[in-house]
Amino acid sequence: MAFIDWNDNFLIGIRECDIQHKKLVNMFNALHEAIRLNIEKKAIEEALYSLVKYFDEHFKLEEELMEKGGYPEVEEHKEEHKNFKEKLNNMLQSYQEKGNITLREMLKFFKNWWINHILIMDKKYGIFLKK
Numbered sequence: 001m002a003f004i005d006w007n008d009n010f011l012i013g014i015r016e017c018d019i020q021h022k023k024l025v026n027m028f029n030a031l032h033e034a035i036r037l038n039i040e041k042k043a044i045e046e047a048l049y050s051l052v053k054y055f056d057e058h059f060k061l062e063e064e065l066m067e068k069g070g071y072p073e074v075e076e077h078k079e080e081h082k083n084f085k086e087k088l089n090n091m092l093q094s095y096q097e098k099g100n101i102t103l104r105e106m107l108k109f110f111k112n113w114w115i116n117h118i119l120i121m122d123k124k125y126g127i128f129l130k131k
């Protein structure tokens with residue numbers, strides 16, 4: 001069983017976003033596997049930073065689409081992305097500077113937040129933009 005099993009329930013109906021969500025699932029799984037296999041720390045950290053970077057790109061795309069489509073809850077959605085990024089940055093900092101959080105813990109937090117976010121907030125704008 002993968003760290004995140006893709007499930008069609010994750011589809012929000014906006015093609016570009018669904019493609020990115022699938023790519024994020026694959027990146028999560030690859031990173032989780034790399035941690036499990038205990039490969040070189042540097043390679044794991046690189047995979048982690050590419051995931052974080054791709055999240056940034058993904059959030060940007062969603063925010064642009066919501067703005068263009070006149071989605072009324074765009075500000076709340078943006079706020080949620082922003083809060084998540086802040087929390088994640090704090091965790092990354094704790095990991096790097098204090099070492100008081102493990103990669104696994106960080107990944108678990110990351111995954112739980114994100115799945116919840118897709119199923120609630122992303123689906124909501126998907127329904128609106130599809131109209």
Ligand SMILES: [Fe+2]
Nearest residue numbers: 058062118122
């Ligand atoms: Fe998303």
Ligand SMILES: [Fe+2]
Nearest residue numbers: 062117121122
């Ligand atoms: Fe989102």
